[in-house]
Amino acid sequence: MSEKDSVRTQIVDAAKKxxxxxxxxxxxxxxxxxxxxxxxxxxxxxFPGKLDIAEAIATEDYQKHLELLRKxxxxxxxxxxxxxxxxxFEELRRTFHKLEKDPRAYEMAVVISREKPAFxxxxxxxxxxxxxxxxxxxxxLGEFASPKPPACAEHIQSALMxxxxxxxxxxxxxxxxxxxxxxxxxxxxxxxxxxxxEAAA
Amino acid sequence: MSEKDSVRTQIVDAAKKxxxxxxxxxxxxxxxxxxxxxxxxxxxxxFPGKLDIAEAIATEDYQKHLELLRKxxxxxxxxxxxxxxxxxFEELRRTFHKLEKDPRAYEMAVVISREKPAFxxxxxxxxxxxxxxxxxxxxxLGEFASPKPPACAEHIQSALMxxxxxxxxxxxxxxxxxxxxxxxxxxxxxxxxxxxxEAAA
DNA sequence: AGACTGAATGATCTGTTGATTATTCAGAAA
DNA sequence: TTTCTGAATAATCAACAGATCATTCAGTCT
Numbered sequence: 001m002s003e004k005d006s007v008r009t010q011i012v013d014a015a016k017k018x019x020x021x022x023x024x025x026x027x028x029x030x031x032x033x034x035x036x037x038x039x040x041x042x043x044x045x046x047f048p049g050k051l052d053i054a055e056a057i058a059t060e061d062y063q064k065h066l067e068l069l070r071k072x073x074x075x076x077x078x079x080x081x082x083x084x085x086x087x088x089f090e091e092l093r094r095t096f097h098k099l100e101k102d103p104r105a106y107e108m109a110v111v112i113s114r115e116k117p118a119f120x121x122x123x124x125x126x127x128x129x130x131x132x133x134x135x136x137x138x139x140x141l142g143e144f145a146s147p148k149p150p151a152c153a154e155h156i157q158s159a160l161m162x163x164x165x166x167x168x169x170x171x172x173x174x175x176x177x178x179x180x181x182x183x184x185x186x187x188x189x190x191x192x193x194x195x196x197x198e199a200a201a
Numbered sequence: 202m203s204e205k206d207s208v209r210t211q212i213v214d215a216a217k218k219x220x221x222x223x224x225x226x227x228x229x230x231x232x233x234x235x236x237x238x239x240x241x242x243x244x245x246x247x248f249p250g251k252l253d254i255a256e257a258i259a260t261e262d263y264q265k266h267l268e269l270l271r272k273x274x275x276x277x278x279x280x281x282x283x284x285x286x287x288x289x290f291e292e293l294r295r296t297f298h299k300l301e302k303d304p305r306a307y308e309m310a311v312v313i314s315r316e317k318p319a320f321x322x323x324x325x326x327x328x329x330x331x332x333x334x335x336x337x338x339x340x341x342l343g344e345f346a347s348p349k350p351p352a353c354a355e356h357i358q359s360a361l362m363x364x365x366x367x368x369x370x371x372x373x374x375x376x377x378x379x380x381x382x383x384x385x386x387x388x389x390x391x392x393x394x395x396x397x398x399e400a401a402a
Numbered sequence: 403a404g405a406c407t408g409a410a411t412g413a414t415c416t417g418t419t420g421a422t423t424a425t426t427c428a429g430a431a432a
Numbered sequence: 433t434t435t436c437t438g439a440a441t442a443a444t445c446a447a448c449a450g451a452t453c454a455t456t457c458a459g460t461c462t
Protein backbone atom coordinates (compact mmCIF):
# COMPACT_ATOMS: atom_id res chain seq x y z
CA MET A 1 0.00 0.00 0.00
CA SER A 2 3.01 2.28 0.43
CA GLU A 3 3.65 1.77 -3.28
CA LYS A 4 0.15 2.92 -4.06
CA ASP A 5 0.49 5.90 -1.79
CA SER A 6 3.64 7.04 -3.49
CA VAL A 7 1.95 6.89 -6.89
CA ARG A 8 -0.95 8.85 -5.45
CA THR A 9 1.30 11.63 -4.26
CA GLN A 10 3.08 11.61 -7.60
CA ILE A 11 -0.25 12.18 -9.31
CA VAL A 12 -1.30 14.83 -6.85
CA ASP A 13 1.98 16.65 -7.27
CA ALA A 14 1.78 16.61 -11.05
CA ALA A 15 -1.82 17.81 -10.95
CA LYS A 16 -0.92 20.51 -8.45
CA LYS A 17 1.68 21.92 -10.83
CA UNK A 18 -0.69 21.84 -13.79
CA UNK A 19 -3.68 23.25 -11.92
CA UNK A 20 -1.74 26.12 -10.43
CA UNK A 21 -0.03 26.91 -13.73
CA UNK A 22 -2.85 26.50 -16.25
CA UNK A 23 -5.96 26.18 -14.12
CA UNK A 24 -8.25 23.27 -13.36
CA UNK A 25 -10.36 23.45 -16.52
CA UNK A 26 -7.39 23.81 -18.84
CA UNK A 27 -5.44 20.79 -17.68
CA UNK A 28 -6.39 17.43 -19.08
CA UNK A 29 -6.17 14.05 -17.48
CA UNK A 30 -3.95 12.98 -20.38
CA UNK A 31 -1.45 15.70 -19.47
CA UNK A 32 -1.35 14.73 -15.82
CA UNK A 33 -0.93 11.08 -16.80
CA UNK A 34 1.84 11.91 -19.20
CA UNK A 35 3.62 13.96 -16.52
CA UNK A 36 3.55 10.80 -14.44
CA UNK A 37 4.64 8.64 -17.37
CA UNK A 38 1.48 6.62 -17.29
CA UNK A 39 -1.66 6.18 -19.34
CA UNK A 40 -4.78 8.25 -18.64
CA UNK A 41 -6.69 5.10 -17.74
CA UNK A 42 -4.25 4.34 -14.99
CA UNK A 43 -5.12 7.51 -13.11
CA UNK A 44 -8.50 6.01 -12.40
CA UNK A 45 -6.94 3.23 -10.38
CA UNK A 46 -5.93 5.91 -7.88
CA PHE A 47 -8.70 8.47 -8.10
CA PRO A 48 -12.34 8.13 -9.05
CA GLY A 49 -12.10 11.22 -11.24
CA LYS A 50 -10.46 14.54 -12.00
CA LEU A 51 -12.44 16.36 -9.36
CA ASP A 52 -11.19 13.98 -6.70
CA ILE A 53 -7.62 14.92 -7.52
CA ALA A 54 -8.53 18.54 -6.97
CA GLU A 55 -10.20 17.60 -3.72
CA ALA A 56 -7.07 15.77 -2.57
CA ILE A 57 -5.02 18.88 -3.26
CA ALA A 58 -7.49 21.08 -1.41
CA THR A 59 -7.58 18.68 1.51
CA GLU A 60 -3.81 18.60 1.79
CA ASP A 61 -3.65 22.37 1.68
CA TYR A 62 -6.45 22.75 4.18
CA GLN A 63 -4.80 20.38 6.64
CA LYS A 64 -1.92 22.83 6.97
CA HIS A 65 -4.35 25.63 7.65
CA LEU A 66 -6.17 23.52 10.22
CA GLU A 67 -2.93 22.82 12.06
CA LEU A 68 -2.28 26.54 12.30
CA LEU A 69 -5.82 27.14 13.54
CA ARG A 70 -5.39 24.47 16.19
CA LYS A 71 -2.18 26.12 17.32
CA UNK A 72 -3.91 29.49 17.50
CA UNK A 73 -6.86 28.07 19.40
CA UNK A 74 -4.75 26.40 22.06
CA UNK A 75 -1.99 28.96 22.60
CA UNK A 76 -1.39 28.62 26.35
CA UNK A 77 -0.16 32.19 26.68
CA UNK A 78 -3.43 33.77 25.64
CA UNK A 79 -6.90 34.07 27.15
CA UNK A 80 -9.70 32.26 25.35
CA UNK A 81 -11.28 35.46 24.15
CA UNK A 82 -8.11 36.50 22.37
CA UNK A 83 -7.66 33.04 20.89
CA UNK A 84 -11.16 33.26 19.49
CA UNK A 85 -10.32 36.55 17.83
CA UNK A 86 -7.07 35.18 16.44
CA UNK A 87 -8.85 32.12 15.11
CA UNK A 88 -11.22 34.07 12.91
CA PHE A 89 -8.72 36.69 11.87
CA GLU A 90 -6.42 33.93 10.73
CA GLU A 91 -9.31 32.40 8.82
CA LEU A 92 -10.22 35.67 7.12
CA ARG A 93 -6.68 36.57 6.16
CA ARG A 94 -5.87 33.19 4.73
CA THR A 95 -8.98 33.01 2.60
CA PHE A 96 -8.63 36.57 1.46
CA HIS A 97 -5.05 36.28 0.34
CA LYS A 98 -5.52 32.91 -1.22
CA LEU A 99 -8.49 33.93 -3.34
CA GLU A 100 -7.40 37.49 -3.94
CA LYS A 101 -4.13 37.02 -5.70
CA ASP A 102 -4.58 33.58 -7.18
CA PRO A 103 -7.32 33.18 -9.78
CA ARG A 104 -6.41 29.49 -10.09
CA ALA A 105 -7.15 28.92 -6.43
CA TYR A 106 -10.40 30.80 -6.85
CA GLU A 107 -11.37 28.63 -9.80
CA MET A 108 -10.71 25.48 -7.81
CA ALA A 109 -12.61 26.78 -4.81
CA VAL A 110 -15.63 27.51 -6.99
CA VAL A 111 -15.54 24.15 -8.73
CA ILE A 112 -15.09 22.14 -5.56
CA SER A 113 -17.76 23.92 -3.61
CA ARG A 114 -20.17 23.58 -6.50
CA GLU A 115 -19.49 19.93 -7.28
CA LYS A 116 -18.56 18.68 -3.83
CA PRO A 117 -20.70 20.54 -1.33
CA ALA A 118 -19.83 17.90 1.25
CA PHE A 119 -16.28 19.19 1.23
CA UNK A 120 -17.31 22.62 2.46
CA UNK A 121 -19.37 20.98 5.17
CA UNK A 122 -16.43 18.87 6.19
CA UNK A 123 -14.25 21.97 6.54
CA UNK A 124 -16.87 23.67 8.67
CA UNK A 125 -17.14 20.58 10.85
CA UNK A 126 -13.38 20.39 11.33
CA UNK A 127 -13.22 23.96 12.48
CA UNK A 128 -16.29 23.56 14.63
CA UNK A 129 -14.50 20.86 16.56
CA UNK A 130 -11.61 23.19 17.34
CA UNK A 131 -14.04 25.94 18.19
CA UNK A 132 -16.03 23.73 20.53
CA UNK A 133 -12.89 22.82 22.44
CA UNK A 134 -11.96 26.47 22.63
CA UNK A 135 -15.38 27.36 24.05
CA UNK A 136 -15.14 24.59 26.62
CA UNK A 137 -11.75 25.86 27.60
CA UNK A 138 -13.14 29.36 27.91
CA UNK A 139 -15.95 28.07 30.11
CA UNK A 140 -13.41 26.33 32.32
CA LEU A 141 -11.42 29.54 32.65
CA GLY A 142 -14.55 31.50 33.50
CA GLU A 143 -14.13 33.67 30.42
CA PHE A 144 -17.17 32.33 28.65
CA ALA A 145 -20.54 31.20 29.83
CA SER A 146 -21.68 28.99 27.00
CA PRO A 147 -24.23 26.41 28.07
CA LYS A 148 -23.89 24.26 24.96
CA PRO A 149 -20.50 24.68 23.28
CA PRO A 150 -21.19 22.53 20.19
CA ALA A 151 -24.37 24.45 19.32
CA CYS A 152 -22.70 27.69 20.20
CA ALA A 153 -19.79 26.94 17.90
CA GLU A 154 -22.27 26.48 15.11
CA HIS A 155 -23.90 29.81 15.84
CA ILE A 156 -20.59 31.60 15.87
CA GLN A 157 -19.80 30.09 12.50
CA SER A 158 -23.15 31.28 11.20
CA ALA A 159 -22.55 34.78 12.46
CA LEU A 160 -19.13 34.94 10.83
CA MET A 161 -20.10 33.27 7.55
CA UNK A 162 -19.63 36.50 5.69
CA UNK A 163 -15.93 36.52 6.54
CA UNK A 164 -15.38 32.98 5.44
CA UNK A 165 -16.08 33.72 1.78
CA UNK A 166 -15.08 37.38 1.74
CA UNK A 167 -15.05 37.97 -2.00
CA UNK A 168 -18.29 36.15 -2.56
CA UNK A 169 -20.22 38.70 -0.53
CA UNK A 170 -18.51 41.97 -0.94
CA UNK A 171 -15.70 43.57 -2.81
CA UNK A 172 -14.49 45.15 0.40
CA UNK A 173 -10.73 45.47 0.90
CA UNK A 174 -9.10 43.47 3.66
CA UNK A 175 -8.76 46.32 6.17
CA UNK A 176 -12.45 47.12 5.92
CA UNK A 177 -13.30 43.44 6.37
CA UNK A 178 -11.04 43.18 9.39
CA UNK A 179 -12.68 46.20 10.93
CA UNK A 180 -16.08 44.64 10.44
CA UNK A 181 -14.99 41.26 11.73
CA UNK A 182 -13.69 43.00 14.82
CA UNK A 183 -17.07 44.59 15.37
CA UNK A 184 -19.07 41.43 14.85
CA UNK A 185 -16.80 39.44 17.14
CA UNK A 186 -17.20 42.09 19.78
CA UNK A 187 -20.94 41.59 19.59
CA UNK A 188 -20.69 37.83 19.71
CA UNK A 189 -18.45 37.87 22.72
CA UNK A 190 -20.04 40.63 24.73
CA UNK A 191 -23.53 40.86 23.31
CA UNK A 192 -25.87 43.79 23.33
CA UNK A 193 -27.19 43.42 26.83
CA UNK A 194 -25.79 45.55 29.60
CA UNK A 195 -23.65 44.02 32.32
CA UNK A 196 -24.24 44.95 35.92
CA UNK A 197 -20.52 44.61 36.59
CA GLU A 198 -17.56 44.19 34.31
CA ALA A 199 -17.21 40.65 32.98
CA ALA A 200 -14.09 38.70 33.82
CA ALA A 201 -11.16 39.48 31.52
CA MET B 202 -46.42 65.35 -14.01
CA SER B 203 -49.40 63.41 -12.67
CA GLU B 204 -50.05 62.35 -16.27
CA LYS B 205 -46.53 60.97 -16.49
CA ASP B 206 -46.87 59.19 -13.19
CA SER B 207 -50.02 57.45 -14.26
CA VAL B 208 -48.33 56.17 -17.41
CA ARG B 209 -45.41 54.98 -15.30
CA THR B 210 -47.66 52.94 -13.07
CA GLN B 211 -49.45 51.59 -16.12
CA ILE B 212 -46.11 50.35 -17.45
CA VAL B 213 -45.07 48.95 -14.11
CA ASP B 214 -48.34 47.10 -13.75
CA ALA B 215 -48.13 45.59 -17.20
CA ALA B 216 -44.53 44.52 -16.61
CA LYS B 217 -45.44 43.10 -13.22
CA LYS B 218 -48.03 40.83 -14.82
CA UNK B 219 -45.66 39.69 -17.54
CA UNK B 220 -42.68 39.17 -15.26
CA UNK B 221 -44.61 37.17 -12.72
CA UNK B 222 -46.30 35.09 -15.40
CA UNK B 223 -43.49 34.42 -17.87
CA UNK B 224 -40.36 35.58 -16.06
CA UNK B 225 -38.10 38.57 -16.59
CA UNK B 226 -35.98 37.10 -19.37
CA UNK B 227 -38.95 35.83 -21.33
CA UNK B 228 -40.89 39.06 -21.49
CA UNK B 229 -39.97 41.53 -24.15
CA UNK B 230 -40.19 45.27 -24.09
CA UNK B 231 -42.40 45.04 -27.16
CA UNK B 232 -44.89 42.95 -25.21
CA UNK B 233 -45.00 45.34 -22.31
CA UNK B 234 -45.41 48.24 -24.70
CA UNK B 235 -48.18 46.49 -26.55
CA UNK B 236 -49.96 45.73 -23.27
CA UNK B 237 -49.92 49.46 -22.68
CA UNK B 238 -50.99 50.20 -26.25
CA UNK B 239 -47.84 52.09 -27.01
CA UNK B 240 -44.71 51.63 -29.04
CA UNK B 241 -41.57 50.06 -27.54
CA UNK B 242 -39.67 53.30 -28.01
CA UNK B 243 -42.13 55.15 -25.85
CA UNK B 244 -41.25 53.03 -22.81
CA UNK B 245 -37.88 54.72 -22.81
CA UNK B 246 -39.43 58.06 -22.12
CA UNK B 247 -40.44 56.67 -18.74
CA PHE B 248 -37.67 54.23 -17.87
CA PRO B 249 -34.01 54.13 -18.88
CA GLY B 250 -34.27 50.42 -19.60
CA LYS B 251 -35.91 47.08 -18.92
CA LEU B 252 -33.93 46.51 -15.76
CA ASP B 253 -35.17 49.78 -14.32
CA ILE B 254 -38.74 48.61 -14.68
CA ALA B 255 -37.84 45.51 -12.68
CA GLU B 256 -36.17 47.72 -10.11
CA ALA B 257 -39.29 49.85 -9.82
CA ILE B 258 -41.34 46.73 -9.17
CA ALA B 259 -38.88 45.47 -6.58
CA THR B 260 -38.79 48.85 -4.88
CA GLU B 261 -42.55 49.05 -4.67
CA ASP B 262 -42.72 45.55 -3.23
CA TYR B 263 -39.93 46.21 -0.79
CA GLN B 264 -41.57 49.36 0.50
CA LYS B 265 -44.45 47.27 1.79
CA HIS B 266 -42.03 44.98 3.55
CA LEU B 267 -40.22 47.95 5.06
CA GLU B 268 -43.43 49.32 6.44
CA LEU B 269 -44.11 46.04 8.17
CA LEU B 270 -40.57 45.97 9.55
CA ARG B 271 -40.99 49.48 10.89
CA LYS B 272 -44.19 48.46 12.60
CA UNK B 273 -42.49 45.45 14.14
CA UNK B 274 -39.52 47.51 15.28
CA UNK B 275 -41.61 50.11 17.04
CA UNK B 276 -44.37 48.01 18.58
CA UNK B 277 -44.99 49.83 21.85
CA UNK B 278 -46.21 46.72 23.61
CA UNK B 279 -42.94 44.83 23.33
CA UNK B 280 -39.47 45.15 24.84
CA UNK B 281 -36.67 46.07 22.44
CA UNK B 282 -35.11 42.65 22.65
CA UNK B 283 -38.27 41.00 21.42
CA UNK B 284 -38.73 43.56 18.68
CA UNK B 285 -35.22 42.79 17.49
CA UNK B 286 -36.09 39.10 17.30
CA UNK B 287 -39.31 39.78 15.48
CA UNK B 288 -37.55 42.05 13.04
CA UNK B 289 -35.17 39.37 11.81
CA PHE B 290 -37.68 36.55 11.93
CA GLU B 291 -39.98 38.62 9.76
CA GLU B 292 -37.10 39.24 7.39
CA LEU B 293 -36.20 35.56 7.19
CA ARG B 294 -39.73 34.35 6.66
CA ARG B 295 -40.54 36.85 3.97
CA THR B 296 -37.42 36.16 1.96
CA PHE B 297 -37.77 32.44 2.38
CA HIS B 298 -41.34 32.26 1.23
CA LYS B 299 -40.86 34.71 -1.58
CA LEU B 300 -37.90 32.91 -3.09
CA GLU B 301 -39.00 29.43 -2.18
CA LYS B 302 -42.26 29.14 -3.99
CA ASP B 303 -41.79 31.68 -6.73
CA PRO B 304 -39.02 30.98 -9.25
CA ARG B 305 -39.94 34.24 -11.04
CA ALA B 306 -39.20 36.24 -7.92
CA TYR B 307 -35.95 34.36 -7.53
CA GLU B 308 -34.97 35.14 -11.10
CA MET B 309 -35.65 38.82 -10.59
CA ALA B 310 -33.74 38.89 -7.32
CA VAL B 311 -30.73 37.32 -9.00
CA VAL B 312 -30.82 39.67 -11.97
CA ILE B 313 -31.27 42.81 -9.91
CA SER B 314 -28.61 41.99 -7.39
CA ARG B 315 -26.19 41.09 -10.17
CA GLU B 316 -26.86 44.11 -12.38
CA LYS B 317 -27.80 46.67 -9.75
CA PRO B 318 -25.67 45.99 -6.70
CA ALA B 319 -26.55 49.45 -5.43
CA PHE B 320 -30.10 48.27 -4.92
CA UNK B 321 -29.08 45.62 -2.41
CA UNK B 322 -27.01 48.23 -0.58
CA UNK B 323 -29.96 50.55 -0.49
CA UNK B 324 -32.13 47.86 1.07
CA UNK B 325 -29.52 47.17 3.70
CA UNK B 326 -29.24 50.86 4.45
CA UNK B 327 -33.00 51.24 4.82
CA UNK B 328 -33.16 48.43 7.31
CA UNK B 329 -30.11 49.67 9.11
CA UNK B 330 -31.89 52.90 9.77
CA UNK B 331 -34.78 51.11 11.44
CA UNK B 332 -32.35 48.95 13.33
CA UNK B 333 -30.36 51.91 14.57
CA UNK B 334 -33.50 53.53 15.94
CA UNK B 335 -34.42 50.26 17.61
CA UNK B 336 -31.01 50.03 19.26
CA UNK B 337 -31.24 53.58 20.48
CA UNK B 338 -34.62 52.84 21.89
CA UNK B 339 -33.23 49.75 23.60
CA UNK B 340 -30.42 51.81 25.09
CA UNK B 341 -32.94 54.30 26.40
CA LEU B 342 -34.93 51.50 28.02
CA GLY B 343 -31.81 50.05 29.58
CA GLU B 344 -32.24 46.82 27.64
CA PHE B 345 -29.20 47.32 25.46
CA ALA B 346 -25.82 48.85 26.07
CA SER B 347 -24.70 49.72 22.59
CA PRO B 348 -22.14 52.51 22.54
CA LYS B 349 -22.50 53.23 18.83
CA PRO B 350 -25.88 52.15 17.46
CA PRO B 351 -25.20 52.86 13.76
CA ALA B 352 -22.04 50.76 13.75
CA CYS B 353 -23.71 48.15 15.87
CA ALA B 354 -26.62 47.89 13.47
CA GLU B 355 -24.12 47.19 10.72
CA HIS B 356 -22.51 44.44 12.74
CA ILE B 357 -25.81 42.83 13.49
CA GLN B 358 -26.60 42.84 9.80
CA SER B 359 -23.26 41.21 9.08
CA ALA B 360 -23.85 38.52 11.65
CA LEU B 361 -27.27 37.72 10.25
CA MET B 362 -26.30 37.91 6.58
CA UNK B 363 -26.80 34.20 6.21
CA UNK B 364 -30.48 34.54 6.99
CA UNK B 365 -31.03 37.36 4.55
CA UNK B 366 -30.32 35.18 1.51
CA UNK B 367 -31.32 31.82 2.97
CA UNK B 368 -31.34 29.78 -0.21
CA UNK B 369 -28.10 31.20 -1.47
CA UNK B 370 -26.17 29.73 1.43
CA UNK B 371 -27.87 26.56 2.38
CA UNK B 372 -30.68 24.33 1.31
CA UNK B 373 -31.90 24.19 4.89
CA UNK B 374 -35.65 24.10 5.47
CA UNK B 375 -37.30 27.03 7.20
CA UNK B 376 -37.63 25.44 10.65
CA UNK B 377 -33.92 24.62 10.74
CA UNK B 378 -33.10 28.16 9.65
CA UNK B 379 -35.34 29.61 12.30
CA UNK B 380 -33.71 27.50 14.95
CA UNK B 381 -30.31 28.71 13.86
CA UNK B 382 -31.41 32.33 13.66
CA UNK B 383 -32.71 31.99 17.20
CA UNK B 384 -29.29 30.77 18.32
CA UNK B 385 -27.31 33.45 16.55
CA UNK B 386 -29.58 36.18 17.85
CA UNK B 387 -29.17 34.84 21.34
CA UNK B 388 -25.44 35.23 20.96
CA UNK B 389 -25.71 38.71 19.53
CA UNK B 390 -27.94 39.87 22.32
CA UNK B 391 -26.34 38.16 25.27
CA UNK B 392 -22.86 37.35 24.06
CA UNK B 393 -20.50 34.67 25.25
CA UNK B 394 -19.19 36.45 28.30
CA UNK B 395 -20.59 35.63 31.70
CA UNK B 396 -22.70 38.12 33.58
CA UNK B 397 -22.13 38.72 37.24
CA UNK B 398 -25.83 39.30 37.74
CA GLU B 399 -28.79 38.72 35.49
CA ALA B 400 -29.17 41.41 32.85
CA ALA B 401 -32.33 43.48 32.78
CA ALA B 402 -35.15 41.78 30.94
C1' DA C 403 -43.12 72.59 -30.02
C1' DG C 404 -43.79 68.06 -27.53
C1' DA C 405 -45.50 63.37 -27.65
C1' DC C 406 -45.08 59.36 -29.97
C1' DT C 407 -43.86 55.75 -33.56
C1' DG C 408 -41.52 51.93 -35.64
C1' DA C 409 -37.76 50.69 -38.57
C1' DA C 410 -32.66 50.34 -37.96
C1' DT C 411 -28.81 48.91 -35.06
C1' DG C 412 -26.08 46.23 -32.45
C1' DA C 413 -25.95 43.28 -28.52
C1' DT C 414 -27.31 39.02 -26.76
C1' DC C 415 -29.48 34.54 -27.00
C1' DT C 416 -30.30 29.82 -29.26
C1' DG C 417 -29.46 26.00 -31.48
C1' DT C 418 -26.18 23.21 -34.07
C1' DT C 419 -21.96 21.15 -35.49
C1' DG C 420 -17.36 19.65 -34.80
C1' DA C 421 -13.85 19.28 -31.62
C1' DT C 422 -11.89 18.15 -27.10
C1' DT C 423 -11.58 15.49 -23.20
C1' DA C 424 -13.19 12.69 -18.97
C1' DT C 425 -14.08 8.10 -18.26
C1' DT C 426 -14.42 3.11 -19.32
C1' DC C 427 -12.98 -1.35 -20.41
C1' DA C 428 -11.26 -5.19 -23.35
C1' DG C 429 -7.25 -6.87 -23.63
C1' DA C 430 -1.75 -6.65 -23.49
C1' DA C 431 2.20 -6.87 -20.46
C1' DA C 432 4.38 -8.34 -16.19
C1' DT D 433 -3.24 -12.90 -11.36
C1' DT D 434 -2.40 -8.17 -11.08
C1' DT D 435 -1.02 -3.93 -13.30
C1' DC D 436 -1.37 -1.09 -16.85
C1' DT D 437 -2.50 0.51 -21.61
C1' DG D 438 -4.84 3.05 -25.20
C1' DA D 439 -8.65 2.89 -28.29
C1' DA D 440 -13.72 3.51 -27.82
C1' DT D 441 -17.51 6.06 -25.76
C1' DA D 442 -20.09 9.62 -24.13
C1' DA D 443 -20.20 13.97 -22.11
C1' DT D 444 -18.90 18.62 -22.37
C1' DC D 445 -17.02 22.62 -24.68
C1' DA D 446 -16.17 26.16 -28.50
C1' DA D 447 -17.42 28.38 -32.37
C1' DC D 448 -20.36 29.86 -35.54
C1' DA D 449 -24.91 31.27 -37.92
C1' DG D 450 -29.32 32.90 -37.44
C1' DA D 451 -32.83 34.72 -34.78
C1' DT D 452 -34.45 37.56 -31.18
C1' DC D 453 -34.71 41.54 -28.60
C1' DA D 454 -33.23 45.93 -25.98
C1' DT D 455 -32.31 50.33 -27.29
C1' DT D 456 -31.97 54.40 -30.39
C1' DC D 457 -33.43 58.00 -33.24
C1' DA D 458 -35.08 60.09 -37.63
C1' DG D 459 -39.16 61.28 -38.64
C1' DT D 460 -44.65 61.57 -38.07
C1' DC D 461 -48.50 63.23 -35.80
C1' DT D 462 -51.12 66.47 -32.81
